[in-house]
Amino acid sequence: FSTKPELEIFADDVVCGHGATVTEIDHSHLFYLMARGIDEKSARGLLVKAFVAEVIEELDDEAIVEALETRLDGWFATHG
Numbered sequence: 547f548s549t550k551p552e553l554e555i556f557a558d559d560v561v562c563g564h565g566a567t568v569t570e571i572d573h574s575h576l577f578y579l580m581a582r583g584i585d586e587k588s589a590r591g592l593l594v595k596a597f598v599a600e601v602i603e604e605l606d607d608e609a610i611v612e613a614l615e616t617r618l619d620g621w622f623a624t625h626g
Contacts, residue, residue, distance in 0.1 A: 591622045 571593050579589035598618060605611050 595622070 571590060575593055576586070576589050579592060580586060584592070595618065602611055602614055605614075
């Protein structure tokens with residue numbers, strides 16, 4: 547038994563919005579890593595990578611995962 551969901555959307559009925567949140571790195575996490583000898587720049591990078599990894603892990607396409615990881619590694623190498 548196979549089903550294919552379909553949506554019928556009428557342009558006059560559409561109401562939409564978007565949102566985003568921005569937050570600072572948790573200072574207790576930063577302190578934890580720095581207390582173990584990791585410099586601040588590297589600690590920040592590790593925390594951001596861990597956050598991004600949660601999203602990347604949900605992707606099914608290995609080529610996209612590798613491309614994103616390569617781009618992120620390049621960005622972190624230049625921006626910290």
